[in-house]
Amino acid sequence: MSETSARRSRVEGYESMGAARVGVVTFPGTLDDQDAARAVRHAGGEAVPLWHADRDLKGVDAVFLPGGFSYGDYLRCGAISRFAPLMEELIPSARAGLPVLGTCNGFQILCEAHLLPGALTRNENLHYVCRDQRILVENATTAWTGDYAPGQEILLPVKHGEGRYVADAATITALEDGGQIVFRYLGGNPNGSVNDIAGVSNEAGNIVGLMPHPEHAVEDLTGAPGVDGRGFFSSILKRFVNL
Amino acid sequence: MARVIVDVMLKPEILDPQGQAIARALPRLGFAGVTEVRQGKRFEVEIDGPADEAALADVRKMAETLLANTVIEDYSVRVEQ
Amino acid sequence: MARVIVDVMLKPEILDPQGQAIARALPRLGFAGVTEVRQGKRFEVEIDGPADEAALADVRKMAETLLANTVIEDYSVRVEQ
Amino acid sequence: MTDSVKRASETPDEPQPYAELGMKSDEYDRVRAILGRRPTSSELAIYSVMWSEHCSYKSSKVHLRQFGTKAPHSEALLVGMGENAGVVDIGDGWAATFKIESHNHPSYVEPHQGAATGVGGIVRDIMSMGARPVAVMDALRFGALDAPDTRRVLPGVVEGISSYGNCLGLPNIGGELVFDPCYIGNPLVNALCVGLLRKDQIKLATAPGPGNKVVLFGARTGPDGIGGASVLASATFEDESHAKRPAVQVGDPFMEKLLIECCLELFEADVVVGIQDLGAAGVSCATTELAAKGTGGMRVDLGLVPLRDPSLLPEEILMSESQERMMAVVTPEDIDAFMAICTRWDVPATVIGEVTDTGRLVMTWHDEIIVDIPPGTAADDGPVYERPFHEPAGQAALNADDPVRLTRPTDLRSTLLDLLASPNLASKEWVTSQYDRYVRGNTVLAMPADAGVLRIGEVMPGAEETDRGIALATDGNGRYARLDPYAGAQLALAEAYRNVAVTGARPLAVTNCLNFGSPEDPEVMWQFAEAVRGLADACRVLGVPVTGGNVSFYNQTGSTPIHPTPVVGVLGVLDDVGRRVRHGFTAPGLKIVLLGDTGDEFGGSEWAHVAHGHLGGLPPHADLEAERSLAGALVEAAERGLIEGSHDVSDGGLAIALAEAALACGVGGEVQLPGTDAFVDLFSESAARAVVTVRPEWFDAFAELCARYEVPCYGLGMTGGASLRVEGVLEIPVDELRAAHRTTLPAVFDS
Ligand SMILES: Nc1ncnc2c1ncn2[C@@H]1O[C@H](COP(=O)(O)OP(=O)(O)O)[C@@H](O)[C@H]1O
Numbered sequence A: 001m002s003e004t005s006a007r008r009s010r011v012e013g014y015e016s017m018g019a020a021r022v023g024v025v026t027f028p029g030t031l032d033d034q035d036a037a038r039a040v041r042h043a044g045g046e047a048v049p050l051w052h053a054d055r056d057l058k059g060v061d062a063v064f065l066p067g068g069f070s071y072g073d074y075l076r077c078g079a080i081s082r083f084a085p086l087m088e089e090l091i092p093s094a095r096a097g098l099p100v101l102g103t104c105n106g107f108q109i110l111c112e113a114h115l116l117p118g119a120l121t122r123n124e125n126l127h128y129v130c131r132d133q134r135i136l137v138e139n140a141t142t143a144w145t146g147d148y149a150p151g152q153e154i155l156l157p158v159k160h161g162e163g164r165y166v167a168d169a170a171t172i173t174a175l176e177d178g179g180q181i182v183f184r185y186l187g188g189n190p191n192g193s194v195n196d197i198a199g200v201s202n203e204a205g206n207i208v209g210l211m212p213h214p215e216h217a218v219e220d221l222t223g224a225p226g227v228d229g230r231g232f233f234s235s236i237l238k239r240f241v242n243l
Numbered sequence B, C: 001m002a003r004v005i006v007d008v009m010l011k012p013e014i015l016d017p018q019g020q021a022i023a024r025a026l027p028r029l030g031f032a033g034v035t036e037v038r039q040g041k042r043f044e045v046e047i048d049g050p051a052d053e054a055a056l057a058d059v060r061k062m063a064e065t066l067l068a069n070t071v072i073e074d075y076s077v078r079v080e081q
Numbered sequence D: 001m002t003d004s005v006k007r008a009s010e011t012p013d014e015p016q017p018y019a020e021l022g023m024k025s026d027e028y029d030r031v032r033a034i035l036g037r038r039p040t041s042s043e044l045a046i047y048s049v050m051w052s053e054h055c056s057y058k059s060s061k062v063h064l065r066q067f068g069t070k071a072p073h074s075e076a077l078l079v080g081m082g083e084n085a086g087v088v089d090i091g092d093g094w095a096a097t098f099k100i101e102s103h104n105h106p107s108y109v110e111p112h113q114g115a116a117t118g119v120g121g122i123v124r125d126i127m128s129m130g131a132r133p134v135a136v137m138d139a140l141r142f143g144a145l146d147a148p149d150t151r152r153v154l155p156g157v158v159e160g161i162s163s164y165g166n167c168l169g170l171p172n173i174g175g176e177l178v179f180d181p182c183y184i185g186n187p188l189v190n191a192l193c194v195g196l197l198r199k200d201q202i203k204l205a206t207a208p209g210p211g212n213k214v215v216l217f218g219a220r221t222g223p224d225g226i227g228g229a230s231v232l233a234s235a236t237f238e239d240e241s242h243a244k245r246p247a248v249q250v251g252d253p254f255m256e257k258l259l260i261e262c263c264l265e266l267f268e269a270d271v272v273v274g275i276q277d278l279g280a281a282g283v284s285c286a287t288t289e290l291a292a293k294g295t296g297g298m299r300v301d302l303g304l305v306p307l308r309d310p311s312l313l314p315e316e317i318l319m320s321e322s323q324e325r326m327m328a329v330v331t332p333e334d335i336d337a338f339m340a341i342c343t344r345w346d347v348p349a350t351v352i353g354e355v356t357d358t359g360r361l362v363m364t365w366h367d368e369i370i371v372d373i374p375p376g377t378a379a380d381d382g383p384v385y386e387r388p389f390h391e392p393a394g395q396a397a398l399n400a401d402d403p404v405r406l407t408r409p410t411d412l413r414s415t416l417l418d419l420l421a422s423p424n425l426a427s428k429e430w431v432t433s434q435y436d437r438y439v440r441g442n443t444v445l446a447m448p449a450d451a452g453v454l455r456i457g458e459v460m461p462g463a464e465e466t467d468r469g470i471a472l473a474t475d476g477n478g479r480y481a482r483l484d485p486y487a488g489a490q491l492a493l494a495e496a497y498r499n500v501a502v503t504g505a506r507p508l509a510v511t512n513c514l515n516f517g518s519p520e521d522p523e524v525m526w527q528f529a530e531a532v533r534g535l536a537d538a539c540r541v542l543g544v545p546v547t548g549g550n551v552s553f554y555n556q557t558g559s560t561p562i563h564p565t566p567v568v569g570v571l572g573v574l575d576d577v578g579r580r581v582r583h584g585f586t587a588p589g590l591k592i593v594l595l596g597d598t599g600d601e602f603g604g605s606e607w608a609h610v611a612h613g614h615l616g617g618l619p620p621h622a623d624l625e626a627e628r629s630l631a632g633a634l635v636e637a638a639e640r641g642l643i644e645g646s647h648d649v650s651d652g653g654l655a656i657a658l659a660e661a662a663l664a665c666g667v668g669g670e671v672q673l674p675g676t677d678a679f680v681d682l683f684s685e686s687a688a689r690a691v692v693t694v695r696p697e698w699f700d701a702f703a704e705l706c707a708r709y710e711v712p713c714y715g716l717g718m719t720g721g722a723s724l725r726v727e728g729v730l731e732i733p734v735d736e737l738r739a740a741h742r743t744t745l746p747a748v749f750d751s
């Protein structure tokens, strides 16, 4: 059986998770929505498309804000998207505990919306960077990282021009002390992020944002080498099966 | 019709790699005596009516919520002379 | 020590996609009455000595060769009050 | 005062600035003859731009015909030359469309915007075929790496391609980056886009059906790229304010992204009768071409065109090259549905006219008729030149200057490292890491693989299931073409064809971008004629038709032209993309096999260039039959799963191929050279060769397969270890190879 046919059969062990519904948001300029939806389906979940202009979360169990260049990344990445009608629904739900994952542009939107602390700024070397990056999973207790071991090293692609995480010193200390630094870059910081921060969570751990792209590391055939991104999707799906 | 200017600059404590890159390039290009460069944004906002207090308050709100990210940036609003 | 401000804006005839995107978003955010937004850059250049004519001429040259892309941008130089 | 048709008839002798618009006096006379009067200034705008070299191909047409007349029979060809892009059948109901186009001159003037809008333009060409654009590639040429000009232009070009392509969500899956002093002042920026569509969804640029609406949608029209039009405006109106119009176009990738999604929804809803992108010559080109290919007539009210700058005059609107615009023909029944989809995507759309059956393109401006022409005369009946050509004066001497006279090295270890660190062979990662190669999640192979490979099964949700994939490569070697443009063009095709085949894909079709000096120089024209003849002949032998392309003339500084640089793109198909062959040495313990024979061929080689700065003699022999056999063997071996990894042998020869193969996954290897002269074995650039790795237990089956294809096959050694060892010649740790390979570009561009 070739890899292509293999991709059609769902990842073993997750057949029963069909019930978990993960919303995938599309803003104008979102790019990775199809990839995110595919990764959700691949793990056995149902991907529910959510449209930025609809004030409707369609009763999903969790929400994925994918990467891209929403509104062209004009002004600041995520600055315009965070005002979308859908966000008006999402913000209170997330504060109330709805699991939300933002990758890349999604992370930027979560910061702009103040659902996560800090901000993402221009890469230190001023260049967009696309490369396969080693990442350390520091916190395996969030809604999206339960399937990883704490201290596990994974390989995910990064691809962004504005991924340098910054926050004031007090915020960084609070994040470090509170275990809210979920991911750190290993083997070279691609963007100059403070303390090599690749991703953070809110205090409750239901909202996670990171610059790397787990949805591009779920298949052998395509994307980055390896399938280290699968854990994000299995983590969130298991959570709902176990409810 | 009036033009309101909104200047947005990174807070002093936030690293500004663009400004630094420029400052580093200057000596090579033969410019001496520059101690620091910071790069920010400038918005020219054209408004329909006069730039009265109400309009300026509106622009200030726009700057606060949209044009600047106050986590990392400061802004200032003024009417163009 | 003095601070010289260089404002760089796209020439009026050049498309400003960023400004347009902002202007289009404003009504949705509840801001009415804005007819146009243009986005440019603002540089704060700190110089060693006083901002005399020689220093300003230097900064002007810097703007012309480095800070602005004069194919598509205009710039203006002034001493911060 | 508007220069209306009525006014033109009343003032037949009014002088017109046709020469300033680049028109020859006999061309102007022809326009007068066609119209039976002097053209209005708007008509003059249309004819001058439509009859320009860029739009009419007046110097190249007589040669390009060979791509049609010599074309091999191809079952796969669905749409051939003459449309916005060619379309080929890739099986299971799917089709692919691809094309490469130049944006050389704009990229020199304003590197970032020039290159960005180059990507934008080619993407719209692909959209106008009804396809979803799925990937881009870029073939770049600059002056010497350390030239100040290169340091200015290259970073801007790369940033332009990166920011525009990344923002559209199109993975960049390959391209080229070559440095040669001949490109100083004339960088080449050639952008390729590939799109996918269902076979029954092909759209054409045509405006049939009187009463159908003509819709302009996308960005508003501004004074972009209309430096030329200001001549007209000021000549007719003596209005100073129009004297200063920018020649630079600025792109809005966000608008383009919205346009892509909007167009796909429009196609899906089946509310488009005909569609055309607006590229060079904007509204002039779109209206004349759509009308000429449709029912033959169109009425347009130019006053309805949404403007970014309300002071634009009709002549300027006609010539504006504002980006991110498209024109569609829509039936009156579908127009509401069409508009609703545009609204959903925030894409402004305006009905500006209607299809007629009058055979005339009529445009009005504030109720006056300003254009009234038979559209075909502008779109199709432009001038055609049989430009004189002859072999360049120094050509024979150049070819006689054989590289055999060059001193050959004794220290092959340092020769290898020097070559590996030389600008043309060094790692291009500084550039490619600025491009998103993963977006859309279908990238199977990208940099540094020989060809980009995409899976197509997941492209459009709900479309037919397929295991197929496509592979794409572009190549071109200006030095080879300078030595022999006929063979040089064939070698460019052969290399792209081979690069596609080493991934296991069957080559199907060709696109090309022909970058040359001035066609008015008979020596350049000879290079052009020879290159086209060579390419057309080679396509016939290899069985791959040319489906489209682009010609870029006037790439020269003063009277010195660039090397003739035909860049050739080849598209191939994999029946099962899971069977694609990976790049380089993927694991230890595999047999390293060289396919193809090596001769003493150093004309135009990287070694002669790097070690001696020499260009002379003849390029390697273009043995197309051998290329065809090699590709056949590679494709069958891949289908049968007989090969693990591969890499073609080209610039820098076997030595560089082995080094790059080792660098791919950090796996070394040990080889024994097959020939008697280690230097020739390692650095000759003989074509029709590739290195593959094979599991030892499958070697016999593989060798038998090669024998059947009559492909020479040499077992060189085994993969493994931390260094590349050539027995009795050299040993270099992979880390040392990597250090040599990776530092060259950053050393220049990060300082
Ligand atoms: N070198 C070439 N080889 C084959 N076809 C070419 C070549 N150059 C141009 N063409 C074809 O001529 C037609 C007009 O080219 P072009 O003006 O570039 O198209 P467009 O108007 O879509 O930009 C296209 O169909 C193109 O594919």
Ligand SMILES: [Mg+2]
Pocket: D084, D125, D128, D277, D279
């Ligand atoms: Mg076209």
